[in-house]
Amino acid sequence: MPDAALGADALELAGPYRLLAELLSAEPDAELLALAATVPALRPHATQAAAARHTHVFVLNVYPFASVFLDPDGALDGERTALTRGVLGALGLRVAPGLAADHVSVLLDALATLLEREAAARSALDRDRARHAQRVVLLKHLLPWMPLFLAAIERADGALYGAAARLAGGLLSDHVGRLPASSHGSVPTWNAAPRGPAEPPRTERGRRDRLGWLTVPARSGIFLSRSDLAGIAGDLDLALRFGGRGFMVESLVQAASQADRTSELTDALARRVTAQRDEVAAWGRRLPQARPLWAPWLELSAATLARLGRSGTAHPVEAASASPGRGHVTGPPSGGA
Amino acid sequence: MSSPDPHERPDAIGDEAAVGAPTGDAPTGARLLAALRGRARRAVTDAGPHYASPEGHRSRFPGPSEIGLDSHPPVESWQDWAEARAHDGTGRGRRYDLVPTLCFNCESACGLLAYVDHDSGAIRKLEGNPLHPGSRGRNCAKGPATHNQITDPDRILYPMKRSGARGEGAWQRVSWDEALDDIAARIRADLRAHQGRHVVYHVGRPGEDGFTSRVLQAWGIDGHNSHTNICSSSARAGYAFWMGIDRPSPDFAEADFILLLSAHLETGHYFNPHAQRIVEAQANGCKVAVFDPRLSNTASRADLWLPSYPGSEAAVLLAVANHLIASGAYDRAFVRRWWNWEAYLRAERPDLDPTFEAFEGVLAELYRDFTFAFAAEESGVPQDRIETLAHLVARAGARFSSYNWRSAGAGNEGGWQVARCLMLLHALTGSIATPGGFWPNTWTKHVAPQPHPAPGPTWWQDLHMPGEYPLAFFEMSFLLPHLLREGRGHIDVYFTRVYNPVWTNPDGFSWLEALTDESKIGCHVALTPTWNESAWFADYVLPMGHSSERHDVQSQETGRHQWIGFRQPVMRAHYERTGRAFRDTRDVNPGEVWEENEFWIELSWRIDPDGSLGIRRYFEAPTRDAPAEDAPPRKMTVDDYYGYLFDHGVPGLPEAAAREGLTPLAYMRRYGAFEVTAEPNARYLEEVPAAQLVDPVTRDGVVYARSGGAGYGPAAEPLPDGRSAVGVDVEGRVLRGWPTPSGKLEFYSPTLSAWGWPEYALPTYIRSHVHKDALAPGEVALLPNFRLPVQIHTRSANSKWLDEIAHTNPLWLHPRRAEALGVRTGDLLRVTTHIGYFVLPAWVTEGIRPDIVACSHHFGRWRLDDEGGGNRTMSSVVGLERSGSTWTLRRRHGVRPFDSSDPDTRRIWWSDVGVHQNIAFEVHPDPVSGQHCWHQAVTVERARPGDRNGDVWVDTQKAHDSYRSWLAKTRPALRHSPDGTRRPRWLPRPLHPSAEAYRLPDDGSPRERVAETDDA
Structure with missing residues (x-):
């Protein structure tokens, strides 16, 4: 896809990103379920009964935080939480008080916001800046853990959230495909115990x-x-x-x-x-x-x-x-x- | 369970059929957004974009920053790089030519990228060179501050000659021709009459690998004098006695445990390339321990802080060694194969069977007394921390890395044993030349062989290497004023090269006395980019280039790899790229600033214009080992020299250049650095090829053969029958081994034993001259040798950005001591040394042991002239008074704002730039390593009436008496040389005199006899 097309359909990604961000952040209210029901992929499951699974999925089973998946100790509110807040701040994105910056909803909403920024860009330079920021959030903060995270949701829930996970996978894939090819010249990596076997943390006894x-x-x-x-x-x-x-x-x-x-x-x-x-x-x-x-x-x-x-x-x-x-x-x- | 492919989503919203499809009733993304907009809760709000680099995402060089701060321009755009201009409004931006060079501040040789403005032709800024394998595009504050140095309004732009008395401050501008002819004539005369014995080149940090030594060798003089023994002699000695290689090269990045006897995350040589690798290791779970009596920034980032009393480090290290030995937590196979334990048993324990088991028994005995409790008592570090240290070392095994260079070693008498004891831990754990371990630097640094090298001098310079210090690393340069005072010789032409001996060395007033005495130093030529305390006392001041104004090659040990970097005059490269003509670097540099390479070539031609001295031929082109006989001689150019070096001396470079259609020189001019290998060899394990094993014999484990000339291998002298050492026999295989006489790691040093120091032949603990038992009542140890993060000795003083950040050196003292003295931060103190005193403010901090005080160096710079003679951003104006042997230095005023070509000099807000403490220090030459042992025993009191901040008072007669008392500790070659030589030939030395020059003269003349004579 040529670069120029991206700005035009940036909002086509932004909308569902934001919807997903809201769906995954808390048990949805009737208004949000109604909005979800307008999306074909979610429509069959957009019921209050399905939504009641939110606690089962995200509180008890699949913790929606990057630090759980990417930090060496796999704990909530880890190094990555602070790092992510700093990075988002540097990209001009303010995280609402009380939210962990590495929550999947924050990151999806960040992508939605940056896509809106791109759509509103008045110059090629501004558009490129917005795309760079998307690339950072997408490649460095979200995609690394999405395969394990989304699959875990699908295992934990066969209804609304499983469908949301499949939808998210598709959106993220599309987004990668739509970023300009030059963006992929180098893919940033994250530090996953980079050498040797998965040995136990040394402090453990x-x-x-x-x-x-x-x-x-x-x-x-x-x-x-x-x-x-x-x-x-x-x-x-x-x-x-x-x-x-x-x-x-x-x-x-x-x-x-x-x-x-x-x-x-x-x-x-x-x-x-x-x-x-x-x-x-x-x-x-x-x-x-x-x-x-x-x-x-x-x-x-x-x-x-x-x-x-x-x-x-x-x-x-x-x-x-x-x-x-x-x-x-x-x-x-x-x-x- | 989910499907194997998560992307089979026929019903996903991203599909054409689902979203935005003209026929469906599904919302478009935009409509969804609009519908969601009214909801109260939003996770993220847009505060607006702001980026360091709009082009960041196009970079080839992504780093840890995700916001463009660390992005670098892609190489393909270097010759025409556009950047948006802040507050410009036009959107046009600025276009740059990006030229790589190397930083010239500390010795790391980090890569820089100069941004030359295509419109104005000026260098606008310097940033990191992402292609540099050592620094990888990252720099400390000193790299970008190079821009301050090249635009410094106080810099020297033209050759100057003194017109009044030396030190009077009257200068006249002269032409390069006049200066060169005068200096060349003096050198020529001395070469003709005295083999050049009165020509001395005194260098600070060299910043280059071999060019100038080649010049001195071509002149045939033993005239190299380095700053090493106020810096790294101790560390070098400790490492070299073990392995024949005098410098460590840690592989931090892959270590499991790092022990720093330094503040290596914040300061020190190589700290930038090293710190980034330490941080990487920490991110991978590596633990870090730091020895430092101060809570340095590095200590604060460590897992384990060991605030040891200064000089007790070796005791702690030996307690760790004792633990490894006693618990069997050492690599027995490594010790058995690679230590010279057989030599130890032969020499010291002939009563025992010569078996490894017998040696292990002895080893356990040797260090038994170094218990954790003893180490805790000696160092003041809690015993449990020392035990933790031991466990961390044991657990890391071969992935144990460490660093020790100046701090503990350079502070204390016997400090060279710190390196020796640290190396003992590596030799026990086998963490030598392993991933994550400790490497000798020659295997991780690439020094290209010189073209057409000259043989070494045939005589020995006793003024540099006096007979009392046969094992010193290397020249006893800081003793020069005392050696001159004793009448051991005189100097006719004395080059100080980017070196400031008056300020930097201890006992600077003795230096002033020497520099102002024309019977001792006939002509002082200061090669320097900037005025300093020593240049003021020169006869010629010749302006040399900064980082972006000179050629050098330099390689450093920054990790487990090998690279070579190329410093180049940026504007010269820019002129070449844009097709502009020039004759030499004087045409492209500011004023008439020259680079050293061209200067030395030109000077050498003028010394030997007709070639009759045999010097000129080393500076002729073509640069070939055998110049064509019939070709008319032509003066070598820098392109000749570096072209040859890169064609012949850097493996892999010609091929890499050819792949890009470039010559090796053009490749280096374009990229600035080349990685020779990412996988250096552990050379001691290399098998000696059969072709080099002609008629071999083995003596004490060393294999000698007639083939000889194998290059790397044991440093044993050839056998009388002509066979030379090629390797060592290790369990039936002939391996290269180590460049020591035994070819093994010398746990036991036969050299130390034979040259008069048998009690120090094994790694051991020597109590410091500032050990508590050595202090007089009321005295306390002063640590004067720690650095602050943004400065580097005196070289960075001409950087306004750095000066603004760090410009003073108050006395660190603990609240308990402050309370006892009744002082608070800012109150003036008088610190009395053995030869004088200095006055400075107090800084009360809990970040230091209560039983010591500390004062950083870098600061206390001064000048005698209000208008110049020093950097006005960083030096006080002082008055000097001499009365017999006593000197007083008194501040007239501190730094003030001033008018100059740089509007920032009107904005100077600081005035106090610290006290010159070094000048009040006596010399402390370690009798073995020759290191100046920096720590001082001092008394601290409240300032007396009349004392003013920055005051210094010194009696140079006392200084000379101190020198004599330390001289009495030596064991001179004349009395102790086992073989009639001045120095073991296998020990390294910057220049390499002939074998004959090593012979002690039969008349007993060198100079040990003066130890018994009166002062001259």
Whole structure:
């Protein structure tokens, strides 16, 4: 698509972006549902009953924050939250007080706002500036985590939010395709545990914490929601205790061990890893110009499979706690620096 | 579950059928927006666009900034780069020619990109060169401030000759011809009569790799005098005794643990390229520990701060070593293969079986007393922090990296053992030449071989390398006034090259006495871009170029790679690109500012106009090792020189240039830097090829062969039968090994042992001259050698932006000490050294240990003349008074606004520019490394009545007495040389005299005898 066409249809993307931003930010009211119902992709699910799933999806299962997916500790309100606020501020976008800047709704609304800015541009220079800003938000802050995030929503909800996730995937893909080709000369990357296997965070201790990395996307390459874990437990007929995801993983491992089903659990986890890896790979095939963005996920998921012993080299789940060696005799663990 | 392809969305709104389709009832995006507009809650509001660079998104060089701040112009646009102009309104913008060069402030050689305005032909600004592999487009404050230096209204633009008494301040402008002829004649006369023994070149930070040393070698003189021993001698000695290579090159980017004995995130050589890699490592989970008695910015960013008492660092490092050894947390295979433990057992423990197991037993004994408790007691650092340090080192293993250059080593007597003990940790963990480890710098730095190099001098300059310091790194340059005072020689032509010995060295009044005594220094030629305290006492002041006004090649160890950078006169490149004519750099630089390369070539021709001295041939073109006999001699040009260097001395460059249809020189002129390799070799592990193993024999593990000439390998002397060392036998394989006599890492230094220092032959802890036990009652250790982030010694003083940020050096003292003295921030203090005192304000801060005080250098610059003779943005006007051996320096007034070509000089708001503390310091030459040990034992009191800020008083007789007392600590070559030489030949030295020059004379003359004589 020639550059000049972008400005003209910028608002065609901006509208649905903003609608999605509102839908994902909180349980929708009747007015918003009515607006959603005007969109064919959402129409069948735009009901109050479907909307009641908001808490289930976004509060209990699929946390809609970049920091959860991209930060090394996978926690809310992480480094990325502050970074994103700074970047948006520098791009001239003010985030409403009380909102985390790395919330998916903020980022989608930011894209909508920048598309409006582009449509309002009076000169080619202003238009280019607006596009540059879109590129930053899109490529650096949103797209890196979208494959895992959107797929997790679809797994957690078959109705309104699943449909919204599919819609978002399409919009983002279109947006990438519409940015001028020169924008793709270099794709910015994010720091996903850039080297070596997905080793546990060094501050973590003990068996339970040593499995915590499985629930940290930037270390494991996958996102496991509570409903994902419940699904695994159900498939294997294992008891599952409810709590934080790290705790739940631990309880699954214990239950599997007691039931002598460790190997089956490992297989089930490996299947999840493989499925999510395939999701990511599909995004790469669809948008080759942005493929480098997702390469870290593929490396991480490969390393995770290796650590699960399901790529033909390493040991089963129990070995996930083994510290990767460096070929040196090492001393006792740090006293904490 | 979702489908494998998330983009199969027949019902998505982005589709033609769904949105904006003329036939559907679906809303368009615009209608949706309008409908949503009325809703109360919006996540984001548009505050309006603002960007650093409108072109940012087109950049090839995306960096961490996402808002265009770090974007760089794409290379294809460098010759015509358009930028919007602020507040211009026309939208036309400014068009630039972008010319790469290198920064010349610190020694990092970071890449700069000069923006030459096509319309005005002026350099408008300097930013980073994104193609530079070391700095990667990022610069510290000093890089862009180069623009201040080239537009400095106080800079020297023409050759000047003194017209009154030396130091009187009367100058006349002379032509380059007159200056060159006069200086050349003096040098020629000395070369003819005395082999040039009275010609000295004294250099600050060189900023170049080999050009000037080649000049001195071509002249046949041992005349190189460097600032090294007020800077890095200690570190060099500590590293070289281990591995024969005197400089560390950390691979920070891939480290798991970094130990800094420095403030390396904020200051110091290479801090910009290094800091960016440290920060990257931190982002990847690397832990950082910092030794510093001050809470530096670096310490504040560390995971572990070790506020050790100055000089106790080695004790802490040895406690870590003891932990590694005692807990078995060391790389046994590495130690067994690469340490010279056999030599140690042979020499020191012949009673034991020569087995590695026996050595390990001894090793555990050697450091047993260096317990964590001892280290805590000695350093004042809490014991648990030292234990944490040990665990971090152990855990990082081969990914342990570190840095140590000036701070701890340069502060303390015995400070060279800091590097030796730090290296012990690397040698234990095997973190040497590994990813994320420690590298010797010669493997990560590319020095192109010189064209047509001259052999070294055949004589030895005792004024630089006196016999008392046979192991020094290198010349004892800061002792020069004392050596002259003792009558050890005189100098006829003394070049100070971008160097300010009066201000920079300790004991500057002794320098003033030497510089004003024409019987000691016949002619002082200051090669400098700017006036300074020393240039004022010169006979000639010759204006040299700044970063953007000179040619040099320079490479530095900035990571695990190798690159070479090219400094070039920016306007010369711009003239070439735009087809304008010029003869030499004087035609393109401001005034008659010249570059050094052309200056030295011209001077060499005038010294030897007919070639009869054998000098001129090294400065003739074509630059070939064997010049064509029948070709008429032509003066070498810089294009000849660098053309040859880049054609022959930089692997891969000719091919890279050819791919772009350029000559190697044109490639470097265009891009400014070239990465020689991104994967340097761990050279000690290279296998010696069979072709070099002709008739080999092995002696004590070193393999000698008749083929010889292998280049890199052990630094062992050849065998009497002519075989030379080519490698070491390591478990049956012949590897290159290390450039030490044993070819191994010398845990035990036979050299130190043989040259009179057996007690220091192993890494050990030497108590500092400011150790608490060494202080007199009431004394406290003063740290005078830390830098502040935006300045670099004296070289950056002509940068108004930097001066505005940092211009004073108050005394740091802890609130407890301040309370005891009854002073608050801003109150005046008198600090008394062993030879005098200085007066300065207090700065009370908790960011320093209570038991020391500290004062940054850079500041306290002064000048004698109201109108000039120094940078008026950064120097006080002072009066000097001498009475016998006592000197008083008193400030007349501080900095004031003034009229100049730069309107900013009317806007100067600061007046206090600090105190010149160095001039009140006695010399402290370390008896082994030769390092000036900067820390001072001082008393601090409230200023006395009549004391004024900036006052200095010194007795140079006391200074000389101090020099004599430190001289008495030495173990001179005449008494201790094991083989009748002046210095171990395997130790590095800037120039390389012939083997004969190394012989001690039979008459016992060099100069150790003067240690017994009275003052001259």
